[in-house]
Amino acid sequence: MTAFSSLGLSEPLLRAVQQQGYETPSPIQAQAIPVVLEGRDLLAAAQTGTGKTAGFTLPMLQRLSEHRPPEGHLLRALVLTPTRELAAQVGESVSTYGQHLPLRSAVVFGGVSINPQKDLLRKGVDILVATPGRLLDLHGQGAIDLSHIQMLVLDEADRMLDMGFIHDIRRVLKLLPAKRQNLLFSATFSPEIKRLTQDILHNPTSVEVARNATAHRIEQAFYETEKGDKMPVLAQLILSGDWSQVLVFTRTKHGANRLSQQLEKNGISAAAIHGNKSQNARTRALANFKSGETRVLVATDIAARGLDIDQLPHVVNYELPNVPADYVHRIGRTGRAGASGEAISLVSRDESKEFRAIEKLLRRKFEVLPAPVVDLELLRRSAESYVPPAAAEPQPKKPAGGDGQRRRRGGNSGGAGKGGNSGKRAGNARNERQASGNRAPGRSDEGAAAKPRRRRRPRRSPAPSAH
Template sequence: MSFSSLGLSEQLVRATSDQGYDTPSPIQLQAIPAVLSGRDVMAAAQTGTGKTAGFTLPLLQRLADNPRNGKGPRALILTPTRELAAQVHDSVNLYSKYVPTKAAVVFGGVKINPQMMKLRKGVDVLVATPGRLMDLYQQNAVRFNEVEILVLDEADRMLDMGFIRDIRKILALLPAKRQNLLFSATFSNEIRGLAEGLLDNPVQVEVAARNTSAESIVQSVYPVDQSQKTALLSKLVRDNGWEQVLVFTRTKHGANRLTQKLEKDGITAAAIHGNKSQGARTRALADFKAGEVRVLVATDIAARGLDIKQLPQVVNFELPNVPEDYVHRIGRTGRAGESGHALSLVSADEGKMLAGIERLIKKQLPRKEIEGFEPKNNLPLKPKAKADPSKARNRRPQGGAGKSFGPKPAGRSGGRGRGGQGEGQGRGQGQGRSGRPAQRQSA
């Protein structure tokens, strides 16, 4: 099936062909007709499957079918991070190459005045992070009375980053009659709750099981002591001749420390996280894509939305606290059907995190020890099954009156939730996955 058979105009099909795409991906096959029909849509797909085009192409088609003379914006796309906002804006520009559409992108970390001047000239499509968008609204630089289509991209991450208050403020300012689209790699229960109050009888599209990893990604675990991780990473980069590898750490400071150690070891590296200025983040990503930097060290928030074509390697220097983030991390490789490798350097103190990930993806990851880096403490081969509290209650006490030596009900494992954690804080508060208030983080 071709893009033209989905109902897209010749101009949009030509722009898509210019990018080397002739056959729609599964998410595009289902989402494009649904969006073109004018229905609300709730879509989930693994990262790297073309979901951005899944809403960008039909969005542009709908605007072209109903041209209006106004200052807009007519379509509003909200994203959680600066990098994802810039990526979506680039996609809008590429696909609108042959149609008269004006697009703009606004996010924090850069001067606001140029963004205000751009908006005053009028735009059809506005891509924005919630915090900067509210700043612009409060300075009378943007109005929402002409919005016809709202897109929440990676909405689960926006809630985790504490943007829920800003999002609700924006929703209250939008026209009641509009089309709403929710696109994400996965949908948490919190997102489904938000969707119930936002979407009107939506078309639901889910082309892959929730929280599963792409089959094209080869995954493995390298057991190693925490103190040996940096040395092992340097060895793997050198021995395998890796020229481009994305490495994840849990914290900003950890990313900085690792980058410095790799540089001292003669491996070009750069860090990207929420404390870096937008200029520094842009330069680091550009140098990485150009091959001037071999290792890009990133935290989860900064890496959400990074689109690096044919990225061969992703390394988890530290496992994430939340198992779902593992799926997002390794989804940076193996994109659009390409093969990729994802390996995790795991120390014994991360055993519970690894068990949580393996339960989530429903597979045991192969362990590969490297000679000279064998850990002092071995990782468990299989995640421990949670004890059944009912069986513990029914077990008779043994060895003494009033005492029970049966197993205690197992608690939650896998580390702390994300609520209240993050890279920089802002004014909004929402609910993190742990149920505690989450500060709005820098995008």
């Protein structure tokens, strides 16, 4: 078996790897690390959960530490990711594995204030992990210098294309030096990926590991369920199995919100995470889920490739994905790093096409089992034990006319929180729209209220003159 010590990594990196409890590299790491250390371009096909992040992070850190510029901290490595969660995950890996090296790194994405990110970049970083939209925003404001980039990594390139980032990626490429090392990681090799590969990579080495295959330790089960019975069946599985941590996938943002609310009403703590949630809300929901405060995290596919949760035991496909490859990414959230996991899918009659597509992709037949019998008494007891969040304290009555006066004063100042309730609602709506994409036009400060328009009083017409 290959050991990390045989891959040519430096002592500080081997020490960091050992501190994480790893001794043997995964197949993608064993094949990718030597290629990257040699300075060659790499095209890698690897599923989520295979350890690909360390496959490019470790050799990237070593190459940058071996050739440090005399000018200090210059931005020399750029990692592009499709989602904020994945950017945060990669950034955490860079910090963890580079803890014994004199390198600085930063993570930037949309949905949060851009000003702290600009301050961080101003201090100088060697490695930047970014979503494409926020990177272009920073460059457009003159906050980032991409002229010294030596290494470019496109992580989950197929997902970036699916999310419509191809034009942003091409804009970023025009800002980079022509001479650089390029690493492209993708779960699939679609025609679009092949075209992108031709534009970016130069005589690349190809590495392919278990493409479109699910982890061996993941136990998969499919239950035939009427569409209207899915929620009680899911609640039955959670309660009867005493599941303390389960990630549930829906197709739509509205469906994620509705399901999390239904679970809450049935006494099962739940939270939704999707693109319309502000970054602060997404971060808080994920933190509560990891800590065990929230029992169920309901997510759309935006979370399928960006969540890294240690020892996640259960994943449920509440609705089958439209794209069969997304099934692999979803259930890849469990059974990670050698751990076992369970993936359950609730299949209704109208999802037979999606089910057959999954079988075709994985080249295997799955037995569809009858749904578990719902214990109504169990659900009733759980719902009765539910304690709703404390209601907000009633506000003291305001004197007549006070609200209108405050709104007019707030309209003049335009400050956050001073524009009355209508201003707050407008600000919240704008933040949600900005958080739904990585690129937020204009300001994307969390919590900044939109400036309400001041309503002008109509001028009195002068009294008509006698003719």
